[in-house]
Amino acid sequence: MPILRIEMLEGRTESQKQELAEVLSRETARITGCSLEVITVVIEDVKRENWAVAGRLMSQRAPG
Secondary structure (H helix, E strand, O other): OOEEEEEEEOOOOHHHHHHHHHHHHHHHHHHHOOOHHHOEEEEEEEOHHHOEEOOEEHHHOOOO
16 A cells, blocks of 8 residues: 655645646556555645755745
8 A cells, every 4th residue: 555645845736736646646556556546645735934955944045
């Protein structure tokens, strides 16, 4: 039973998350040969002030 955990900065729409879950599930089933019904996708939105890259919080970085 594959469990895919996706952590990303908040801001994606429900539609984007739905498409991501569908594509990741479908491709995981294809590659692993398991049934689509046993694949779980967990998407966690992370606030910009809780995510740092190169020692700088994303909330402190210039947009773009």
